[in-house]
């Protein structure tokens with residue numbers, strides 16, 4: 497009988513964490529010990545090939561807070577959360593050796609670097625059990641094989657809805673008598689649905705930002721989802737409870753709709769994997785030798801392009817680690833279609849800055865705007881002047897961020 501190690505990756509929660517529940521179940525059955533760990537990989541402190549740090553200050557702070565939340569919850573079930581430093585292979589091999597075990601449980605992440613980490617652990621002789629658990633819908637429940645994922649989001653959504661597909665129920669975390677402290681993520685989820693924001697979500701979601709801290713023009717679930725402090729099925733369960741109590745409308749439907757976009761980009765990774773990381777994306781034309789505008793990239797990152805709406809967005813991102821969906825579209829489009837920048841550099845900058853950085857959604861959205869994904873319309877250009885007229889007609893957003 498050996499102990500089991502649970503390696504937390506982008507699933508920093510106990511509630512509705514099937515992989516963690518499996519590991520726990522295993523140790524309960526065999527009366528062995530469960531050791532939870534988190535690994536800080538020094539590669540994330542390095543510079544990217546684009547000349548900036550891979551993970552910026554906002555992301556680091558947000559992650560540190562979520563690890564604290566998780567650690568508090570784990571304590572109530574008798575688990576510590578040691579934070580290891582090193583590559584997952586080195587850090588986990590040494591940790592497993594000291595705990596006299598070879599068994600690791602963790603979530604499955606379908607992105608190339610994360611897949612390579614699992615292969616490295618196996619090469620080091622560890623037994624790794626991974627479980628896919630970051631989508632709203634289970635890949636196995638889809639009405640088609642993921643290798644036949646429709647090329648367009650609308651076709652995907654239509655198939656899912658025609659089938660009446662629903663997410664699984666969120667799993668309860670607890671053994672009898674256990675009482676977990678509520679995490680900041682769970683508080684936010686509850687807070688959002690305790691107001692009436694969801695009833696107007698579709699009308700407000702394209703605003704550039706909130707003007708009062710009590711407002712929510714969009715759900716702001718993304719930072720919590722990205723680190724896994726809440727799961728998509730947990731949101732869905734709250735959404736349905738809200739609709740049962742306060743009524744369903746176009747806006748409440750649209751929250752489900754956007755969560756389906758999130759799933760679509762996940763399934764896209766399951767289908768295309770590494771192809772989503774080359775410059776040409778899924779396109780057939782080899783773009784490897786096409787030069788890109790590095791000076792433009794620098795000005796873009798610094799919010800000094802001279803285009804007021806774009807600069808306002810880039811300054812907001814640098815100052816807060818967050819940006820509305822509309823502003824993400826505007827600044828991404830500007831880098832690609834106006835400055836001639838490489839979409840992968842933009843994606844890397846977002847990876848460095850966004851507190852809600854999510855490998856699937858980030859890569860998928862950048863590919864979509866660049867026209868290098870599955871979208872048949874060949875890219876999306878957002879005209880910054882028209883966008884400013886539509887979404888910042890009084891110029892308050894531009895003045896606010898460009899004033900210093």
Ligand code: FAD
Pocket residue numbers: 701714715716717718719721722751754755757758759761819820821822824825828846850852853854855857858859861862865
């Ligand atoms: P809401 O509008 O309230 O939507 C609810 C949830 O639906 C979100 O939390 C998110 O999980 C999902 N969602 C909404 N829009 C999208 C979308 N376009 N694609 C995928 N999921 C979506 N989102 C990330 O979570 N991480 C990223 O790294 C990321 N990078 C992006 C890069 C670009 C260039 C663009 C255009 C979009 C990116 N998005 C990313 C998607 C989207 O902008 C954010 O999910 C959204 O703005 C987060 O705010 P919210 O939680 O209030 O969203």
